[in-house]
Amino acid sequence: MGAVSIAASPGERAAEAAAPLLSAAGLQKHFPVRRGLLQRQVGAVRAVDGLDFTVHRGETLSLVGESGCGKTTTGRLLTRLLEPSAGTVTFDGRDISHVSQRQMRPLRRDIQMIFQDPYSSLNPRHTVGTIVGAPFRIQRVEPTGGVRAAVQELLELVGLSPEHYNRYPHEFSGGQRQRIGIARTLALRPKLIVADEPVSALDVSIQAQVVNLLEDLQAELDLTYVIIAHDLSVVRHVSDRVAVMYLGKIVELGDAAAVYGRPMHPYTVALLSAVPVPDPRRRGRGRRVRLAGDVPSPLNPPPACRFHTRCWKAQDRCRTEEPPVRELAPGHRVACHFPENAGPADPPDR
Template identity: 80%
Template sequence: MTTTDAQSTPKPVKDGGELLSVDGLVKHFPIRKGLLQRQVGAVQAVDGLSFSVKQGETLSLVGESGCGKTTTGRLLTRLETPTSGKIVFEGRDISHLGEGKMRPMRRDVQMIFQDPYGSLNPRHTVGKIVGAPFKLQHVKTEHGVKRAVQELLELVGLSPEHYNRYPHEFSGGQRQRIGIARTLALRPKLIVADEPVSALDVSIQAQVVNLLEDLQDEFDLTYVMIAHDLSVVRHVSDRVAVMYLGKIVELADRVSLYEHPMHPYTVALLSAVPVPDTKRRTNRERIRLQGDVPSPINPPPACRFHTRCWKAQEICKTIEPPLVQLAPGHQTACHFPENATPEQQATAEAAAKS
């Protein structure tokens, strides 16, 4: 076996091992104008992300609309090709693989789309939609495709009798279950879920979230969950990455992030989460950020949050804060982190100078 063949062969991941890693991931969409379609700028949708996902865990990406969450998900599934950076899945660099080489990888990396209405072909029956992965990947089933599809429908809480029905005959929650069944057809190892419950009624959201958790336990799935509902994120996540204008500003385990947020943007987001306890709600300060989110075409220099941050100082406008570990498993990109001890503040200052 040549060196190239060895590098391109996926390596089995041990339980709790690193399934996916991202290093310096960048995606800029060019802006072209004129008769010759010359590039006059670029939308900096994702600008230098680095993180990893362990087998069996759920990493959630959160942030305001337009921060680059969905683009990141599409990069991880290679529905988009990165401008630069590296995506490594099971030890194999898939950043710039062609369609032919990516086809076998599609079995292991799948995506649940946000819109349960637009992600299903209205001209196809449920059986054809859920059975498509078997046909596209030339996968043989023990008792035929129809039987496999009906078993998948039962798995996600639908009836095998739905096999010959069309998407328009189902509710939003049922359509999302059909999409989940299609995603599970080839038993993937990694699932990128792009706001899987945001388009559903509140009464249905909990059902779908519980279904995803049950499936994760049963099939040892790994999730990258894209969401903006911080209440849902707290329920399903092991770790949470907070994004702002294409960058990760804070990355920590769920408990640490919700109880001791360090980046001012995270503090502001959490202050907006509804609290059912009236006493806690009365005592909590609601932080309202001033101004709109800057354009990703021309983001602010250095710290991208400094135009809306109440702690911003001159250094925030000139030096970009690196994403550094200020507590065990808790990374923050801020010169003046919230809830920081003197030692953590010193660490942030030293990182900015290095």
């Protein structure tokens, strides 16, 4: 007898839609440091050191912070290009933290990555047709109408001409190369896309075009994004939620409007104060915060609050007690003993 398929009830469909597409719990990645003839481990670079967050279907979560804070490592953990040292990554209800490459291969159709540098992420010896069509061959998928037609449709989708099928990457500008990379990412219609600094290598005049393209594709294809960026102004208008990272930890997480409009962690305040203001009439109104010193080494991070060595609000408590992550406003979580913009409705500091 053939298998009987049972349709999901409305309640089950609603529960599936409400469940996060991606979640990270206690996520860590430590890179061992070895020295000597016997290559003994003498320490570890704590690139990612305990992250907890979720990404819901159809939303855009942006991970922002200075270079070296662990953003790119986090993106590679989420796509399982790196295996976590501890913690879990759950995708679509399945724990993928330590699955083998063979088990991960079918999931590659649903999880894709846009890389930072459009010049090094495309093989210069392959044509655009070969590059964009590679996911079909790797996953052994035969699209309706053939690979060529599917690739040309993808090129049109990202704003390129189907006639570019036989051209090589060196014949395109940086913005066009990034569109080729985006077309390759979209080939198998993934559910989740992790975009690692997708516009940082492009001219400022082109950045807005690529960001707008990503936003249009999300609306058209019902995509979910995790966007990694160091420039807060780039992701401001495409983010549903923003997570601010510092030295391997998330220090603030909340709705984009709340984080940009009412930042609570001193580090977030400092980052936003450095964003250029294009309107001359508004310049000088905000407080410019200049942080002292450099980002400490993740090989030997400061104890307790990792930001206390650069924070203008730091007190003795910050040097001895790690601040817990608290929800100071609905959906707005902050790890700080003495947060900024904390109104009277916020819970008391314990």
